[in-house]
Amino acid sequence: MTFPERDSLAPLSIEPTCRIEFGPGRLGRLPELIAATGHPRAFVVTDRGLRTAGVVDRLLKVLNVAGMEYAVHDEISPNPSTGDVDAGAARARRFGRAAVVALGGGSVLDAAKGIALLVGNPDARAADADALWEAADGLPLVAVPTTSGTGAETNGFGVIEDTAACRKVYLGHASVKPGVALLDPELTLGLPAHVTAATGIDALVHAIESLASRGASPVSAAHATQAVAMVGRALPAAYRDGSDLDARAELMMGAHLAGQALTLSGLGLVHGIGHALTAHTGTPHGVALAAVLEEVMEFSAPDAAGAYETTARALRLDPPSDGDWARAAIGAVREISGAVDVKRPLRELRTTRQLLPSVAAGAVTDPVTRNAPRQPTEPQVLELLRSAY
Numbered sequence: 001m002t003f004p005e006r007d008s009l010a011p012l013s014i015e016p017t018c019r020i021e022f023g024p025g026r027l028g029r030l031p032e033l034i035a036a037t038g039h040p041r042a043f044v045v046t047d048r049g050l051r052t053a054g055v056v057d058r059l060l061k062v063l064n065v066a067g068m069e070y071a072v073h074d075e076i077s078p079n080p081s082t083g084d085v086d087a088g089a090a091r092a093r094r095f096g097r098a099a100v101v102a103l104g105g106g107s108v109l110d111a112a113k114g115i116a117l118l119v120g121n122p123d124a125r126a127a128d129a130d131a132l133w134e135a136a137d138g139l140p141l142v143a144v145p146t147t148s149g150t151g152a153e154t155n156g157f158g159v160i161e162d163t164a165a166c167r168k169v170y171l172g173h174a175s176v177k178p179g180v181a182l183l184d185p186e187l188t189l190g191l192p193a194h195v196t197a198a199t200g201i202d203a204l205v206h207a208i209e210s211l212a213s214r215g216a217s218p219v220s221a222a223h224a225t226q227a228v229a230m231v232g233r234a235l236p237a238a239y240r241d242g243s244d245l246d247a248r249a250e251l252m253m254g255a256h257l258a259g260q261a262l263t264l265s266g267l268g269l270v271h272g273i274g275h276a277l278t279a280h281t282g283t284p285h286g287v288a289l290a291a292v293l294e295e296v297m298e299f300s301a302p303d304a305a306g307a308y309e310t311t312a313r314a315l316r317l318d319p320p321s322d323g324d325w326a327r328a329a330i331g332a333v334r335e336i337s338g339a340v341d342v343k344r345p346l347r348e349l350r351t352t353r354q355l356l357p358s359v360a361a362g363a364v365t366d367p368v369t370r371n372a373p374r375q376p377t378e379p380q381v382l383e384l385l386r387s388a389y
């Protein structure tokens with residue numbers, strides 16, 4: 001098997017993403033990781049759900065023991081908005097020079113990047129996102145993910161809802177790519193099963209779309225293949241028993257590797273459709289992806305044979321008697337998605353038939369779709385959406 005097939009030996013230049021600190025109990029290292037940024041104090045960005053779950057208190061205990069000065073901002077909403085980022089930045093500016101510690105899922109990590117960037121640019125607002133890519137550096141960021149899904153700790157941008165302009169903006173800068181990813185699976189033990197399922201499927205899709213991406217390279221494929229193996233094995237186990245620390249750890253590392261992979265390669269049509277579905281219906285990211293994953297794989301299979309064979313082998317499937325690895329991979333993905341009860345027909349996700357053309361239009365114009373192995377037309381996406389309805 002030779003994979004990836006496209007330009008596999010094309011010249012490459014890849015920067016390492018971030019320092020990884022992984023393992024149960026690693027949260028205890030947080031004070032020294034903050035100090036290593038050159039700032040002796042921390043501005044902690046998080047959300048109310050993590051407060052309620054007791055995760056914020058665990059982190060503050062570690063900072064208190066170390067005698068570190070900090071402030072906490074816990075007002076980030078799911079799918080954060082420019083308003084969330086501006087409000088957080090106003091508080092962070094008042095607190096002054098500090099490392100930003102992002103404690104949460106993708107929503108918090110994304111918002112924290114914007115907050116860190118705005119502190120370095122005192123006159124800017126989150127809605128200036130397009131101009132901020134060339135702006136001054138932001139504060140250094142330490143990422144502490146509490147979901148195993150987005151891989152947002154591997155890149156320097158966030159997807160933020162510009163509520164006034166009714167559009168998603170990419171708010172980011174090289175300086176706010178987290179310098180450290182502190183991956184402590186103990187922090188995910190209390191994640192509710194349905195969130196484990198949705199975020200875990202997000203990670204699986206990252207790995208599969210990365211393998212099949214037009215931007216795939218030997219380096220991204222190495223990360224993605226390992227991610228498929230780890231997420232495929234650990235997700236059903238972590239869903240069945242949320243207190244299984246081994247499964248939580250494997251899922252967390254798998255999701256991180258999938259993040260590394262997608263940051264190098266880009267993604268594809270599952271995300272193109274997923275973004276449009278979430279924008280129109282508010283469906284959580286992972287649930288939107290799961291709704292169309294197998295359908296997109298079937299559509300893409302003619303141009304993704306090598307990627308799907310790699311997926312199937314990473315999932316430890318026996319060679320299919322008819323040699324059809326793509327069909328085997330799609331069957332295995334259906335099984336995982338069924339085991340964590342995350343796939344819903346579109347009609348159950350506040351999607352009407354009248355809405356489908358807008359979703360199809362959004363999916364083909366989303367830049368993420370440009371890396372899809374088989375470029376879809378709008379009528380093809382519409383047909384695919386109807387089959388998932």
Ligand SMILES: NC(=O)c1ccc[n+]([C@@H]2O[C@H](COP(=O)([O-])OP(=O)(O)OC[C@H]3O[C@@H](n4cnc5c(N)ncnc54)[C@H](O)[C@@H]3O)[C@@H](O)[C@H]2O)c1
Pocket residue numbers: 047048049050053055077078079080104105106107108110146147149150151152155157158159187188189190191192195199202285286
């Ligand atoms: N920057 C990127 O590369 C990137 C990639 C994909 C998605 N995203 C963004 O990430 C966001 C989705 O992130 P997500 O899927 O991680 O969900 P999320 O951050 O929105 O969190 C979902 C819910 O789970 C709760 N939660 C999180 N961790 C918990 C824990 N350990 N225990 C108990 N409750 C917990 C939160 O309080 C929240 O209510 C979206 O805004 C999406 O646009 C960013």
Ligand SMILES: [Fe+2]
Pocket residue numbers: 150202206271285
């Ligand atoms: Fe995703």
